[in-house]
Amino acid sequence: MASRGSGSCRGSVCLRLKWLGSTVTRVGKYRSFAVDTIELLERMKGDLDAARIPNDGIHDEPALNAKGLLLYDPDGIAVELYTILK
Numbered sequence: 207m208a209s210r211g212s213g214s215c216r217g218s219v220c221l222r223l224k225w226l227g228s229t230v231t232r233v234g235k236y237r238s239f240a241v242d243t244i245e246l247l248e249r250m251k252g253d254l255d256a257a258r259i260p261n262d263g264i265h266d267e268p269a270l271n272a273k274g275l276l277l278y279d280p281d282g283i284a285v286e287l288y289t290i291l292k
């Protein structure tokens with residue numbers, strides 16, 4: 207399966223997300239991207255905070271056994287980065 211990558215930079219922080227079909231959910235103005243590990247999710251939160259990019263912090267998703275991080279792109283579309291806990 208071919209994949210598409212998209213990225214954006216703000217200051218010295220770049221966020222590159224890879225569209226992998228089943229790992230991206232699009233519902234209204236919402237996108238969801240899977241992250242491999244909780245450590246990577248925590249690192250991404252630190253990078254967002256360092257660049258002063260507003261986010262809602264890491265939250266629990268108990269029904270999915272996951273953790274997520276919600277932020278908004280420049281067009282106001284909600285973007286959630288999440289990881290399934292092992």
